[in-house]
Structure formats: C-alpha cells, structure tokens
Amino acid sequence: MGRFAILFGKKAKSALRASEIQQDYQSPEVKCVETGSSRAEPGTLGIDAIDVMAQTIMRECTAWGMLSVDGKDALGGDTGICIRSKYGSIRSCPPERPGLEAFEAAVLSMNTKVALKMRSKSVEVAVRHHIDVAPELLELQLDANTRIQIMPSIEDLPLARKSQYAAFVREEDIIPMARSLEAALVKFLWSDEADQLNEKTIDSTSSVSPSSPELNSSEMVLPEISGDSEDPEKAAILAARRLRPVALIAPVATGCAAATAIILLSLGIRAPLIRWIYDGNAMRFALVAVLPLIFFVVMFPASVIISSALHLLGPVAQFHQNSANYSALKPPRDASISLLPITIQMPVYKESLEEVLIPTLESVQRATTVYERQGGIVNVIVCDDGLQLLSEADRARRVKYYRDHNVAYVARPPDGVDGFQRRGRFKKAGNLNHCNSLSLRIEDIRDEMRQWPQNAAEAAMDPWTEFDERNLYDSAFAKALDEHGGKTCAEGNVILLIDSDTRVPEDCFMDASMEMTQSPHVAIIQHSSGVMQVAHHFFENGVAFFTRNLQIGISFTAASGDGAPFVGHNAFLRWRALQECALPDPYDGIARIWSESHVSEDFQISLRLQSLGWTLRWATYSNNGFEEGVSLTCSDELARWQKYAYGCSEIIFNPIRYWPTRSPLTKLFRTFLASNIPPHAKYGIMGYIFSYYAISLACTASLANYVLIGVFAISDSFYCTSWNILFVCLLLCQGVTNLVMCILRYRLKLEHAGKDAIAQVKWIPHHSSVLRGILRWTVLAHHTVLHKSPVLDEHESVVKSNFFLQMPRIWRRFWIQIVLSVAVLAGLIVSTTSLTPAAYRVVTIEAIVPLALTYAFHLIWPFVLDTDITTFTF
Known part of the structure; x- marks a missing residue:
C-alpha cells in the first residue's frame, strides 16, 4: 500500500x-x-x-x-x-x-x-x-x-x-x-x-450515513427511565424532556397579564353600570358586546406592563441556563455520537453575486470545513429563484461560481413555461417547495430501487459500499429529474435554512447535530442573530439597534418559559418534522411543506409543528455568531412590517367575502386553538398577532375619534378617547420600555450596558417615527377584494442615490399616503378656523392632537427616514 x-x-x-x-x-x-x-x-x-x-x-x-x-x-x-x-x-x-x-x-x-x-x-x-x-x-x-x-x-x-x-x-x-x-x-x-x-x-x-436512524446514538447519552421498552423513540423523547425542565416564569407572567386585561375591561363595565343605577336605561349595556373584541387589543399592552415588571424585579438566572424551549449552553460533545448529515438551504432571488451571495457562501464554506474535519457531512444547495430572470452573462457567472465551488443549485422555470405555474403570493415558499419536492421524490425512488440482502450471509458476501450508495442516488436523481420534465437536492437529517445575506459561525454544526440528537422531540433550533451592517447610515444603524433589542427581549422571554419563535432563517430544521407537517395543497392536492397560500410561511409552519407536538427551541450559545442583514431603506422596512401584518391577519381570519361559506376563522387557527399547545403560549401568540391590528387601526381610529369627540361631542365614560390611548402608548412605548431595557441589560450582565443605555435614549425619535408610519391599510387589504400583499424576495445591496433621484421615487411609492395625509391635515386646520360653522368647529385638544400626530407622521415618514433626502446629497 x-x-x-x-x-x-x-x-x-x-x-x-x-x-x-x-x-x-x-x-x-x-x-x-x-x-x-x-x-x-x-x-x-x-x-x-x-x-x-x-x-x-x-x-x-x-x-x-x-x-x-x-x-x-x-x-x-x-x-x-x-x-x-x-x-x-x-x-x-x-x-x-x-x-x-x-x-x-x-x-x-x-x-x-x-x-x-x-x-x-x-x-x-x-x-x-x-x-x-x-x-x-x-x-x-x-x-x-x-x-x-x-x-x-x-x-x-x-x-x-x-x-x-x-x-x-x-x-x-x-x-x-x-x-x-x-x-x-x-x-x-x-x-x-x-x-x-x-x-x-x-x-x-x-460512520455517518444519511440512512442511519437519528435515535440510535441518542440512547447512549440519555439516562435510563422507566417506560415502554418496546418504544425506544418515545423513551428517548421522555428522557430528553426530563433533562430540559419547563420554565414556569412565563406562564405565571402570562396569567398576570390576562388578569390585568380582564381588570381593565371590568373597569369599563363599571361606568355604564353606574349610569344605569341613576337613569335606569339598560340600552347602554349593548356596548358590552364589543368588550371581547377590545380584549384582544388590550392583550399586548397588558403583557408589556407585566413583562416590564418582570424585567425589573423578576429572576434572571434562567437567561444563562438551559430549559425546554431555550438553550443558553452548548450541548456536551460526545465522540461516540454519530454526527448528523446537514443540508444548508439558501433561497435567493436577484441579489448581487459579488456583494451578497459570495460573502454568504464563503462564510458557509468555512463552517463546512470545520464540520467535515470533525467528521460530519454537509451539502450546500442554493434555491435560485431569480436565475431565469438574469441576463445571459449574469446567469453564466452565477452558474460558474456554483460549479467551481461545488454548490448545488435548483432554479425554477419561468411562469407559464411548459405549463409550469409560479403560484403563491410570497415566492420563497414555492422556491423551497420546488427543491424539497425533488428531494422527497429522490428518497422515494431510492427506497424503491434499493435491493436489501435476504440474510446476513448474503450481506457479508456482498457488502453495501459507498460506491453502491452513490450509484443508487445518481440513478434515483436521474429518474426524479426525468419525472419533473428536466425542469430542474437536498439530503440530510437536518436542514440549516439561511438567507442570502447571512453570516454563519465557523463551529456551529456540531452543536446543532448534538442538540438535535439528544433532543429528538425538537423540530427547530432557532438561533439568536447578530446584525450585519453594510451601509452604516443612520437608518440602518437605528434598525440594527432595534433588532438587537428585539433579540434580547425574545431571548429573555424564551428563557422564562415562553414559546420560541421561528423567524425563517438562521434555524436548524429537522427534516422528518418538516415531512410530517406537509399538507396537501388545495390547488392540486400535492403535499407541500411550505404553504404557498400564506405570506408568513414561517409563522404558519411553526404553528403547524407545535400543533403536532413538536418543540421549537431558541438558542443563544452561538453568541450572535449568526448574522443577518437589516433593511437599508424605509421602503424595505415598511414592506417587511406590512408582510408581518398581512401574514398574521391571514393566519387568523378568512377574507370577509368568505365568512358566509368558510366562517371568519381559518382552519389553521381553529386547529391551533384546539391543539395541546400550552395556554400561555396560545395567549402570547394571539397577543402578538393582534398587536398588528392595534397598530394598523391607528389611522382609522384617530379619524373616528376626531369625529366622535370633536363633532358629536361624545362624553360617555365607557368610551376611551384617542387622547387617553396616546398617553398610554407614549408612557409604555417611549418611556417604560426604554427604561426597562437599559436596566435589563445591566441585570443580565451584557457587554456595553452603559453605552447601550445612552444609545437607547438616542434612538427613541427614530423608533417612534418608524412605528408611527407603518402598516396603514395592510390588514384592510387582506379582508377586501384589494388582496394586495407585500413581496419581499430580494435582499438589496447598497445603491447610491441623491436628492433629485429620490424625490420622484418617494412620490411614486407613497403618493396615496402623501395626498391622504395632506388632505386630512388640511381639513383639520380648516375645521379649527372661522371657515367652519361654529356648530362643527373642533377646538378640543383631545380630538386634534391624536389625529394631527398620526397623519403628520405618515406625511413626513418617507422623507425624514430617507438617508438620501436627509443628508442632502445632490
């Protein structure tokens, strides 16, 4: 030799x-x-x-x-x-x-x-x-x-x-x-x-083999427990759950928040009850019928009040410990455990190859090197949905890079070619499904073609080799590709889903493999992410600081026992769990993993997984080594929030025109309510969803309040004016939450707590401006025939512009919002002057200030948050 x-x-x-x-x-x-x-x-x-x-x-x-x-x-x-x-x-x-x-x-x-x-x-x-x-x-x-x-x-x-x-x-x-x-x-x-x-x-x-069971090695690291010895998978899951106790801080806090919301609504009933005692008019009790609807809007502010108290006075040790839904410490590395094969899946659109894709793939390749030297197997596949939209030269450069760096890629054909249809409002789901459908079919064909030995003697005489496995895969791949009409794979027990503008820490795959093996009931490990900045202008800096605060808040709530979110990237997904939650598409009956009929496909799949009994886990032990890009312009940030609002609305409600035939609530939400998900997790999810409704209704509610208070002079104490709501929002969002975040950083012993406290105050105007100018009519669009949903498929690179180029772009993008805001503000000014009859003249500050602030922010929002406008670049 x-x-x-x-x-x-x-x-x-x-x-x-x-x-x-x-x-x-x-x-x-x-x-x-x-x-x-x-x-x-x-x-x-x-x-x-x-x-x-x-x-x-x-x-x-x-x-x-x-x-x-x-x-x-x-x-x-x-x-x-x-x-x-x-x-x-x-x-x-x-x-x-x-x-x-x-x-x-x-x-x-x-x-x-x-x-x-x-x-x-x-x-x-x-x-x-x-x-x-x-x-x-x-x-x-x-x-x-x-x-x-x-x-x-x-x-x-x-x-x-x-x-x-x-x-x-x-x-x-x-x-x-x-x-x-x-x-x-x-x-x-x-x-x-x-x-x-x-x-x-x-x-x-x-040796690591894609066909080896995931649970064989987990039994070696989990303690023995009493149970059904004939069901080793169930025993392993029960043992894993015992090793990760459920934190009970969040359930208690959620109960207090629900109680707070009920108390606040009860105070609303007190007013008509007192009036009824005096005048005996019971008609005003009809207003009580709207309290259930108001309860869902009050859920989020009540949760903010209790969570703020918890951040100030509650325990913080759980932030540095492992629990059922939270991982602060890396799993122990056991050399006797076979490392799971990992497939890195990256959906892309028309992003720049040099500025966006290559840095991400280089980051992935460095991590792949570390894992393969540790004994694992990594496959990289790019779901390139924009390849057919590029020029011949750009397409050739992309394909050459994929080929030279051993990166597999799948590209869907254009819409309408050979009967192929790109359905769905948000193309990421269809892009991922196209890749997954090919992988699923390859697995089925491979199982059909595999020739199993009849006995041990036959297996010893003709052992199965890696060459046999490779040839079998190639044959199955060719057959599956032929079945797909040559229009177009992912293999592995675990999938790492990343965005095109992601950075991956070098040594993260082994920890994910160990945790997935030791916790067979976990479907998704969602990692907390840092921020990767490219432009470093004031808007990106503000959004980056907001994103970091959001990651800290999610980490603390998950550590306290709340459900872990799935944000759609920087997450390890168990392939078997994804296959289990696949549902037939109502259009053609084909089972698909990612919903092509929902905008927030990541939120939708997380609800399905939890309804099936799978666990989602939030991990922070990567120390924000995973990095994600943030919005570079106010238009991108607006589209992102509109996507969230639209997606949350369509998960709960059917459009109004379908209420007579399908009921107001969607089948997914009814299944979610009837599932065995813990009640506190259901309450938290619904509070999050309805918070978008509360923000979206700001324009309509402030205008209605102006008419009711200013014109008709409604004085019933049951009615809560926009002035009171404005005061509460300013107190909670601009006051309490910022103070609490500064103290929480200090209590958690996070780095640069003092410096970040100063930045927390500095970015208050920026965050207030962003949150006061978003969402608008997104929820209304879902419920009406407009049915226009935002599309976020592409991660833009930095584009230089100037004042004269941006002004026409802003007008084309926001002209309806600008015209409507100017009309409302002009009418507001006129209604306070002698041009308006005295009977209809509005001079009440409780009516004027909320409406003026709401529409003024909507008017100036596209301008003051545009970096090319505010820097006066000509």
Whole structure:
C-alpha cells in the first residue's frame, strides 16, 4: 500500500512579484501538462498564470522535502500537484507521469481548484502504525476537532468530503496548509495520548450515513427511565424532556397579564353600570358586546406592563441556563455520537453575486470545513429563484461560481413555461417547495430501487459500499429529474435554512447535530442573530439597534418559559418534522411543506409543528455568531412590517367575502386553538398577532375619534378617547420600555450596558417615527377584494442615490399616503378656523392632537427616514 496524503483546496491564486514570475518563466526543470477530455502534449500550452502557480507550489514543496523535481519520492512513488485551469481541465506537475493518471482523474471528478499528492515521514508512520493495523477505520482522529478521512484508494477520492481540507487555499496558502497537517501528524504521533485517541477513532460501525436512524446514538447519552421498552423513540423523547425542565416564569407572567386585561375591561363595565343605577336605561349595556373584541387589543399592552415588571424585579438566572424551549449552553460533545448529515438551504432571488451571495457562501464554506474535519457531512444547495430572470452573462457567472465551488443549485422555470405555474403570493415558499419536492421524490425512488440482502450471509458476501450508495442516488436523481420534465437536492437529517445575506459561525454544526440528537422531540433550533451592517447610515444603524433589542427581549422571554419563535432563517430544521407537517395543497392536492397560500410561511409552519407536538427551541450559545442583514431603506422596512401584518391577519381570519361559506376563522387557527399547545403560549401568540391590528387601526381610529369627540361631542365614560390611548402608548412605548431595557441589560450582565443605555435614549425619535408610519391599510387589504400583499424576495445591496433621484421615487411609492395625509391635515386646520360653522368647529385638544400626530407622521415618514433626502446629497 502506498503511503500518501492528498491535500486539496478551493482557491489558488499567485501573489508573486514580477521578478519572481520572471524567474519562474526561466525555470526549465518544472513543466506542466493539461489534462481534460484528452491529454495535451507538453509544451504546447506555453507559460501562463496557471503554470506560474504550479511551479511556485512545486518549488515550495520541493524545498520542504515533500516532493522532488522529478515527482518521485524516496521510495519511488509518484507524487505531484494538480491545478484546475478551467472546468473539466487541470494542469499536472510533473507532466506525463503514468503514476499520476488515477490521481488526475480523481481530481477532475472532484472539481477542486488545487490538489497535492505528497508523502513524508510523518505520513508514512501514521499509515503504518495507525491505519494499516486497523483496516476498518474510516477516519483518523488527531484531536477533538480534527479528523482525517481514510480512503481505500486514489479512485475513491471523488467520495471524499471536499471541505475537510485544513484550510481554504488563498494565494499561496496551500503550503502552510500542508505544513499544518504535517505538524498535526507529528504532534499526534509523539503525543502520550496517541493510544487513547486511536481508541476513539471512528470505525465503520459509527460512520455517518444519511440512512442511519437519528435515535440510535441518542440512547447512549440519555439516562435510563422507566417506560415502554418496546418504544425506544418515545423513551428517548421522555428522557430528553426530563433533562430540559419547563420554565414556569412565563406562564405565571402570562396569567398576570390576562388578569390585568380582564381588570381593565371590568373597569369599563363599571361606568355604564353606574349610569344605569341613576337613569335606569339598560340600552347602554349593548356596548358590552364589543368588550371581547377590545380584549384582544388590550392583550399586548397588558403583557408589556407585566413583562416590564418582570424585567425589573423578576429572576434572571434562567437567561444563562438551559430549559425546554431555550438553550443558553452548548450541548456536551460526545465522540461516540454519530454526527448528523446537514443540508444548508439558501433561497435567493436577484441579489448581487459579488456583494451578497459570495460573502454568504464563503462564510458557509468555512463552517463546512470545520464540520467535515470533525467528521460530519454537509451539502450546500442554493434555491435560485431569480436565475431565469438574469441576463445571459449574469446567469453564466452565477452558474460558474456554483460549479467551481461545488454548490448545488435548483432554479425554477419561468411562469407559464411548459405549463409550469409560479403560484403563491410570497415566492420563497414555492422556491423551497420546488427543491424539497425533488428531494422527497429522490428518497422515494431510492427506497424503491434499493435491493436489501435476504440474510446476513448474503450481506457479508456482498457488502453495501459507498460506491453502491452513490450509484443508487445518481440513478434515483436521474429518474426524479426525468419525472419533473428536466425542469430542474437536498439530503440530510437536518436542514440549516439561511438567507442570502447571512453570516454563519465557523463551529456551529456540531452543536446543532448534538442538540438535535439528544433532543429528538425538537423540530427547530432557532438561533439568536447578530446584525450585519453594510451601509452604516443612520437608518440602518437605528434598525440594527432595534433588532438587537428585539433579540434580547425574545431571548429573555424564551428563557422564562415562553414559546420560541421561528423567524425563517438562521434555524436548524429537522427534516422528518418538516415531512410530517406537509399538507396537501388545495390547488392540486400535492403535499407541500411550505404553504404557498400564506405570506408568513414561517409563522404558519411553526404553528403547524407545535400543533403536532413538536418543540421549537431558541438558542443563544452561538453568541450572535449568526448574522443577518437589516433593511437599508424605509421602503424595505415598511414592506417587511406590512408582510408581518398581512401574514398574521391571514393566519387568523378568512377574507370577509368568505365568512358566509368558510366562517371568519381559518382552519389553521381553529386547529391551533384546539391543539395541546400550552395556554400561555396560545395567549402570547394571539397577543402578538393582534398587536398588528392595534397598530394598523391607528389611522382609522384617530379619524373616528376626531369625529366622535370633536363633532358629536361624545362624553360617555365607557368610551376611551384617542387622547387617553396616546398617553398610554407614549408612557409604555417611549418611556417604560426604554427604561426597562437599559436596566435589563445591566441585570443580565451584557457587554456595553452603559453605552447601550445612552444609545437607547438616542434612538427613541427614530423608533417612534418608524412605528408611527407603518402598516396603514395592510390588514384592510387582506379582508377586501384589494388582496394586495407585500413581496419581499430580494435582499438589496447598497445603491447610491441623491436628492433629485429620490424625490420622484418617494412620490411614486407613497403618493396615496402623501395626498391622504395632506388632505386630512388640511381639513383639520380648516375645521379649527372661522371657515367652519361654529356648530362643527373642533377646538378640543383631545380630538386634534391624536389625529394631527398620526397623519403628520405618515406625511413626513418617507422623507425624514430617507438617508438620501436627509443628508442632502445632490
């Protein structure tokens, strides 16, 4: 057996000075030959940048002693390097070496940028004393985070985990990477713990396989419990739940909030009761019929009051502990547990390749390298929904990047081509479903085509190999693709769903795999996210600060026992749970995971999963290593909030025109109410949903209040004026919540608490402006025939503009809002002057101020929050 080490990388780019390049041109002892579909003759290609890089690596390796000029090591074995010159072709050094032909063929199949076949004394000793003596070994574990895969022969290299190389190769980093591997091997061989590490090396019985059950390894780490021994899955779930107790702080707080809301409404009944005692008119009790509707609006402010008290006076130790719905501490890493295969799924649209997609994929590739060196398997798939909308040149550049970096991609055909329809209001769901449907069909075909052995003797005589699995997958893939009409995959026990503008921490996959294995009842692990800023102007800075506050608030409520949210990205999803919650589409009856008839498909799927008994978990142990982009313009932020409001409305209510035939409440919401989800979680979800209704009704309610108070002079004490509501909102939203957030940061011992307290006060005007100018008629649009929903498919990059370009854009985008606001404010001014008859003249401050503030903010909102307008860039 030859003792070789194969090093391969993603990139190799020469950083040589001109004098060094000239020196390489004159180096006659090193030549390259190109290999592709046919073998080229040496010397016919001349000298170019690829030759310069190959000669540089060859010279460095020769000086280090890994290679010789003629490509022969001390034992006569063939060694050398291969560099990809273009897709399907490589350059080899030394050229015309028969012993490198298998190596060249493997490198071509791997489509890696650069590969080095070396042999050194440390490699020789490692193979002889630790690999040859154990033929069953698949990986050699050098330390807790480094495993080197073992391949039977050069021909098996196409099955290698490409991201298990020591480092990405940038410029001349292939040499330091080879040296780091050499140093790691030497440290391993001379370590006193070499024997103990060798005993922990993963053998064939614990290799990672997509078909291996998820629960086999979890039983080894969970304590034994009494229960039904015939149902190991149920026993594992019960054991996992015992290890994660349910925090009861949030249920108690929710009960107090509900009691507070009931007390506030009871005070409303007190007024007509007193009036009835005096005048005996019982007709005013008809107003009590609206109290149930008011209760849902009061739910959110009542929760704010109680949660503020909890933040000030309640316990905070749970923020740093693990519980049923919250993970503050990383799961213990057990080397005996097989790591789960992970598929990274990234839906994209028409984002810039260089500015948005490439930085995200590079972040993903770094994390993939760490996980594969730890022994895991990672697949990356891009659901590119905008590929068919790009120009030929841009499309070719995207496809070339995917191909060069071993990134799988799925692109839906255009709408109407060969009968294909892009249905749905929010195309992300359809984009993901198109990819998942292909993956599901591949799994079904693979199960149908797999030939299981009849007995143990047959299995021993003809064992199933990785080549058999690869061939079976290729056949199933070809058949599934043919069934889809060639219009177009994801494989793995766990899916990491990210956005196109996400950053992923390097060492996060092992923790997710461990937690998913140890908690088989968890469907989604949603990670708290940091903020990735690109523009750094005042609007992005304000939204970024608001987002960080939101993450802290969610983390605290989840740690206290409230339900964990699913925000649609930076989350690990269990593939089996997604398959279980798939529902038939009412349009064609095909089961789909993501709802194409809902705008907030992430919120909808979280409700379905919880209704089926799955657990959602919020994790903070990544220390905000996951990063997400935020809105760069006020238009993007408006569309985002409108999407949330529209999605929440359509989850609860059917449009009004369907009430006679379908009832006001949707089937999903009725199922949610009847499910076994804890009552406090239901209350919190409904409070969150109806808060959008409260904000959306601001314009209509303030106008109605102006008419009732100013024109008709309604004075019934049962009626709560907009003036009182305005005072409560200012007190809670601009006063109490900001003070509480400053104190909470200090109590949680978060970094920069003092600095953030100053920023909390600084951003109050910005946050007030944003929240007072959003949503408008979104909820009304859902209930009427307008049925226009916002679309957020694309993450924009920074676009430079100026004052004269932005003014026409603002008018085209917001002209209805501007005209309506000006009309209302003009009418308000006129109604206070002598132009209005005295009987209809409005001078009451309780009527004027709420209406003026509401529509003034709607008028100035598009201008004061536009960075190109406020900076006066011409």
